[in-house]
Amino acid sequence: xxxxxxxxxxxxxxxxxxxxxxxxxxxxxxxxxxxxxxxxxxxxxxxxxxxxxxxxxxxxxxxxxxxxxxxxxxxxxxxxxxxxxxxxxxxxxxxxxxxxxxxxxxxxxxxxxxxxxxxxxxxxxxxxxxxxxxxxxxxxxxxxxxxxxxxx
Amino acid sequence: xxxxxxxxxxxxxxxxxxxxxxxxxxxxxxxxxxxxxxxxxxxxxxxxxxxxxxxxxxxxxxxxxxxxxxxxxxxxxxxxxxxxxxxxxxxxxxxxxxxxxxxxxxxxxxxxxxxxxxxxxxxxxxxxxxxxxxxxxxxxxxxxxxxxxxxx
Numbered sequence: 001x002x003x004x005x006x007x008x009x010x011x012x013x014x015x016x017x018x019x020x021x022x023x024x025x026x027x028x029x030x031x032x033x034x035x036x037x038x039x040x041x042x043x044x045x046x047x048x049x050x051x052x053x054x055x056x057x058x059x060x061x062x063x064x065x066x067x068x069x070x071x072x073x074x075x076x077x078x079x080x081x082x083x084x085x086x087x088x089x090x091x092x093x094x095x096x097x098x099x100x101x102x103x104x105x106x107x108x109x110x111x112x113x114x115x116x117x118x119x120x121x122x123x124x125x126x127x128x129x130x131x132x133x134x135x136x137x138x139x140x141x142x143x144x145x146x147x148x149x150x151x152x
Numbered sequence: 153x154x155x156x157x158x159x160x161x162x163x164x165x166x167x168x169x170x171x172x173x174x175x176x177x178x179x180x181x182x183x184x185x186x187x188x189x190x191x192x193x194x195x196x197x198x199x200x201x202x203x204x205x206x207x208x209x210x211x212x213x214x215x216x217x218x219x220x221x222x223x224x225x226x227x228x229x230x231x232x233x234x235x236x237x238x239x240x241x242x243x244x245x246x247x248x249x250x251x252x253x254x255x256x257x258x259x260x261x262x263x264x265x266x267x268x269x270x271x272x273x274x275x276x277x278x279x280x281x282x283x284x285x286x287x288x289x290x291x292x293x294x295x296x297x298x299x300x301x302x303x304x
Binding site: 020021023024027032033038039040041042043044045046047048 | 190193195
């Protein structure tokens with residue numbers, strides 16, 4: 001029953017404590033599946049968690065996340081923790097943390113916003129509320145709280 | 153590093169040898185994520201496989217698949233094998249097998265087809281070619297070979 005076990009990874013990233021049902025959105029943020037990348041990805045959905053009741057986990061081999069990707073995950077899965085694995089050991093573990101401004105992660109839902117014009121500017125949102133997160137477009141002030149629909 | 157291991161399941165189904173990149177489509181067929189179900193699901197994407205080069209695996213706890221679900225998987229992932237686990241043991245293992253007729257899995261892409269009318273009939277397709285699979289609507293004879301777009 002070899003196929004029933006998913007072995008630890010040597011190098012990569014574990015995104016744990018993702019709210020249950022949100023792992024596939026985290027994959028979307030990571031651009032997975034991507035046939036060009038030589039990366040094994042493991043996902044566990046609806047796993048028992050002391051902290052959250054139920055949680056999802058995503059494990060990505062040979063990938064460390066950019067700051068932009070971590071910001072996107074912080075929007076979609078604010079309870080997530082990120083561990084960086086090197087040589088089978090957790091070298092760094094942290095909770096995702098929403099910075100005061102989110103640049104380039106979302107598209108503004110206002111079609112007339114200057115960030116959506118033919119020569120688009122990079123989108124920029126200000127975090128105006130936390131838990132739950134609410135953002136305001138830095139250009140047109142449109143309020144956004146459903147981030148899944150507006151990922152760039 | 154408890155979170156790095158996904159333990160074997162007591163009861164459930166392992167869908168192995170899924171073509172690389174197709175596991176999320178298999179999840180869609182299984183209706184996952186579904187917050188109502190008390191089911192842990194594990195997915196491995198882009199795993200080395202002797203047979204296929206690379207493959208995906210989906211493991212679903214406490215679920216055995218209906219014939220209709222197996223037919224849908226056979227359309228999307230014709231190389232898949234399905235193992236039924238009971239009490240930690242593989243009780244049954246088989247390749248997916250496409251029956252000569254596929255009932256209720258796809259929607260006919262022809263909007264005028266009688267199966268798409270206000271009082272819809274259950275869709276029905278005949279398998280006219282295998283490897284790669286081609287289907288023909290039993291009502292309007294529309295040919296279908298891109299199944300992902302037409303899952304009912």
